[in-house]
Amino acid sequence: MSWDWEKLKQQQQGKGGVPPQMEEIVDKFKKLKLPGGPLLFVIVLIVILGFTSVYTVKQDEVGIVQLF
Numbered sequence: 001m002s003w004d005w006e007k008l009k010q011q012q013q014g015k016g017g018v019p020p021q022m023e024e025i026v027d028k029f030k031k032l033k034l035p036g037g038p039l040l041f042v043i044v045l046i047v048i049l050g051f052t053s054v055y056t057v058k059q060d061e062v063g064i065v066q067l068f
Contacts, residue, residue: 034040057063
């Protein structure tokens with residue numbers, strides 16, 4: 001199977017050529033502003049802590065209570 005290198009180069013140029021650099025992607029995320037961003041972050045953090053703080057022990061298991 002032979003490759004048509006010229007056709008491949010034309011397709012790559014049509015798609016924008018070189019993919020964006022990492023700095024450009026980071027800059028886009030820095031410019032992204034969500035309304036209520038800090039409040040949303042706190043709520044998500046509380047939900048994650050709530051779900052990871054409780055563990056249910058089944059009837060056929062043995063549980064140990066550890067207090068720190």
